[in-house]
Amino acid sequence: MGRPKYLLFTRGKVFAAADLVDSATFKAALLAAFLLSRTDDNKVFCFPLMRVADDNTADAKTETLADGYEEVLNESLAAYTLQSTCGVCQHQGMVLFNGWTDPVYVVDDKNILWYVSTATDGAQGWSVGNLYTTPPRFGNSSNIVTSKTKIVFGTVDEFKSGVGAIKIDFDPTKLANTVDVPLSEAAAATGYAFKIKGKQLCAGTDIYASYKTLLDQTGAWKATTAAGLAVVISSAAHDDATSSWIVTLASSPTIAATTKIKIELVDPTALAALTSPVLGIESVAVTVAKP
Amino acid sequence: MDLKFEGVTFNATYNASLTEDDFVKAGQENGTFAGETQEAKLRQAHQAIKAAVAPAAEVKAAPLKIK
Numbered sequence: 001m002g003r004p005k006y007l008l009f010t011r012g013k014v015f016a017a018a019d020l021v022d023s024a025t026f027k028a029a030l031l032a033a034f035l036l037s038r039t040d041d042n043k044v045f046c047f048p049l050m051r052v053a054d055d056n057t058a059d060a061k062t063e064t065l066a067d068g069y070e071e072v073l074n075e076s077l078a079a080y081t082l083q084s085t086c087g088v089c090q091h092q093g094m095v096l097f098n099g100w101t102d103p104v105y106v107v108d109d110k111n112i113l114w115y116v117s118t119a120t121d122g123a124q125g126w127s128v129g130n131l132y133t134t135p136p137r138f139g140n141s142s143n144i145v146t147s148k149t150k151i152v153f154g155t156v157d158e159f160k161s162g163v164g165a166i167k168i169d170f171d172p173t174k175l176a177n178t179v180d181v182p183l184s185e186a187a188a189a190t191g192y193a194f195k196i197k198g199k200q201l202c203a204g205t206d207i208y209a210s211y212k213t214l215l216d217q218t219g220a221w222k223a224t225t226a227a228g229l230a231v232v233i234s235s236a237a238h239d240d241a242t243s244s245w246i247v248t249l250a251s252s253p254t255i256a257a258t259t260k261i262k263i264e265l266v267d268p269t270a271l272a273a274l275t276s277p278v279l280g281i282e283s284v285a286v287t288v289a290k291p
Numbered sequence: 292m293d294l295k296f297e298g299v300t301f302n303a304t305y306n307a308s309l310t311e312d313d314f315v316k317a318g319q320e321n322g323t324f325a326g327e328t329q330e331a332k333l334r335q336a337h338q339a340i341k342a343a344v345a346p347a348a349e350v351k352a353a354p355l356k357i358k
Contacts, residue, residue: 191320218293218302234306235323237299250305251317275293 002108003053004080006172007151010125011102012041017121023169026113034177037267038282044105045097046172047149048090050082056150077129078153083146089202091136091147100131104151107172117164127154176280178268181207183286186244192234192251194288196263197244198281207281208243214278220271221247224262231261259290294343296336299323307344311337 010033019029033044061074086094103125107113115123129152139145153159180201187195198207214220216236223231232250239246247263249255264285265271271278294303306314315333318324324332 190322192317193321193323216295216300218300232305233302234317235299235301237323246299248321248323250302251320252309252313 001114002110002112004082004106004151005050005053005109005111006107007047007050007082007149008105008107008113008125008172009045009047009097009100009102009128010041010043010105013044013103013125014118015115015123020121020123020164020166023167026166026168027170027175030172031175034175035268035272037269038180040267040269046175046177047094047097048084048086048173050084050149052083052146054081055079056081075156077156078159080151082149082151084149085144085146087202088136091133094133094147094149095135098132101128101154104128104131107168111168112165113168115164115166116158117162121164123164123166126158128152129154178280178282179203180284181265181281182284183264185286185288186239186242189288189291191248191291192255193246193248194261194263195239195242195244196247196286197242198283201284206243208238211278211281212238214276215245215265217274217276217278219274220265220278221245222264222266223247223249225255226260226262231255255290257290260287261290262287292344294340296339297324297332299336301336301340303340303343306337306340309337314340 008030013033015026015029019026030044033042034046036043056079058076058079060072060076062070062072064070105113105115105123105125114126116126118124131149131151133147133149136147137145181198182201183196183198185195186197189195199205200207216238218233218236221233221236223233225231233247234250235248237246238244249261255261262285265278265281265283268282271281292303293300295301309317311334314337315330318333318336319329323329324336
């Protein structure tokens with residue numbers, strides 16, 4: 001096993017044996033998992049390239065009796081500190097994973113993806129004991145500023161047997177992925193019509209020009225009341241004047257004034273399945289108040 | 292099912308369930324097709340929506356001519 005280069009986190013994605021037959025097949029399965037909604041158990045999140053890996057695994061804890069008899073009392077968990085030179089926004093994204101205890105797949109510097117074999121020859125991630133990334137900070141005149149991610153694996157037993165590996169011939173960070181798009185109100189609402197706009201989270205680029213006509217589909221939008229009730233989308237239209245989409249909700253049943261309504265795009269899988277597929281974005285909902 | 296009319300994409304299934312007057316009233320409140328021709332456009336839109344969701348059985352076939 002080489003040094004960890006890419007960490008792929010998931011809540012519960014298990015790859016079937018059929019996904020592991022070759023690099024291309026695995027790539028397709030991984031891409032499909034990347035494109036799921038962030039709330040999907042099978043979503044896979046990819047951390048950026050880790051340029052440095054320090055092995056912090058402690059020696060096993062031993063006890064020695066007076067006559068020199070020695071026993072290993074506790075094995076040590078594998079632990080690493082990984083450094084990346086990603087940008088601030090992506091760094092902040094990694095910090096959001098602090099405390100993560102769900103599985104991780106590891107790609108090493110030889111581009112071999114390591115996993116824990118399942119009973120059916122599939123692949124599941126390694127247990128994570130703890131994950132922590134230091135928050136972004138300013139640099140200095142002596143050192144390259146890097147993010148530092150500490151990962152402690154959950155158990156040594158997974159390393160003792162049933163380890164699986166597949167050589168991959170692609171860079172997981174370069175696979176198409178979804179971009180987070182926080183939504184906001186572009187102008188005051190009228191009746192049941194809300195003017196919603198969206199900007200890419202890190203780049204801050206307005207998505208209007210690229211998705212102007214694609215998001216005119218009523219099936220692209222989703223509205224929910226605070227009580228969790230879905231509100232039917234009556235119509236959708238783009239509005240050049242405000243670079244937004246006018247999302248009009250059904251007026252039957254009536255929604256009382258000041259009612260809070262969460263408006264968002266449907267999840268990436270549903271966006272991709274629309275008559276005119278919408279690809280590459282996942283919204284962060286905006287909560288609006290009925291005027 | 293969506294129906295695009297004059298730049299606005301309507302949820303045809305939902306809007307067909309409204310009466311034309313209710314649809315026009317909602318459109319006026321929401322500012323759909325603002326301007327002097329608003330009501331006329333809303334009525335045209337509703338007629339297009341009704342036609343789009345009409346079940347096939349309602350589409351009358353030309354009467355057969357029996358000689």
